[in-house]
Amino acid sequence: MPQQLMNQMNEKMDKSINRFSDELVTIRTGRANPTVLNRVLVSYYGVDTPLPQLAQISVPEARQLVVSPYDKGVLGEIEQAIEKANLGFNPTNDGNIIRIAIPALTEDRRKELVKQVKAVAEEAKVAIRNIRRDINDSLKKMDIPEDDKKGYQDDVQKATDAHIKKIDEISAEKEQDIMTV
Known part of the structure; x- marks a missing residue:
């Protein structure tokens, strides 16, 4: 049962990252897209x-x-x-x-777009953290030994950290793309 929960968690986190990437695509850079x-x-x-x-x-x-x-x-x-x-x-x-x-982006507009990217990234991170919270709550309700619960919670945290790191990488790449003249 916990493994099924872990698979479900990874699937939801991956969907959050895909939704984040789709949202970033709509934020324009200096090139026509x-x-x-x-x-x-x-x-x-x-x-x-x-x-x-x-x-x-x-x-x-x-x-x-x-x-x-x-x-x-x-x-x-x-x-x-x-x-x-x-x-x-x-x-x-x-x-x-x-x-x-497509007008050339001014420095101020570039900074606004970077702020927008950061806001969207933060929303994605919150979604990942909410998934982590829900999975941890489900694990706490399960009738399994405490040591196993702790191990699964550690796995959940590792997955959360990995997905948040991926969001940071995608976000940094988009920011770099926006700031490139």
Whole structure:
């Protein structure tokens, strides 16, 4: 039973790290990356729909994104949604596609983005710690010898430390990417 609990814990912690990585992808760096638009929601016939489901997003140049909607009638809504997303972009609509010039990041904006990365990393660490707490509570309720409980709790702590270290590594890599001019 405790081994099954440990497997469940590792699975949950891995999912937390994957969710953290997915969230970091949406934080932009100085280069054009279509994933920064993944969380943009467009009102499409009254339903909030993720932008990638309504349009093809491509990168023709290092500092430009092109959004080609599948339905040209939704072009205006896509443009408004990108502006409302507060990503620091100024989309231009030519009637067929939307071009987004990616402005160079200022030093202040880079520092803001690093703070955002740190906040997201801290949320991920809290999620990992909550998983640790839940597993430890489950272990305490089990009818197993105290020495075994202590050993399992040590294993839980080692897994927690390893996952938090991985979050720190991913976070440091993203911060480095943001601060690189």
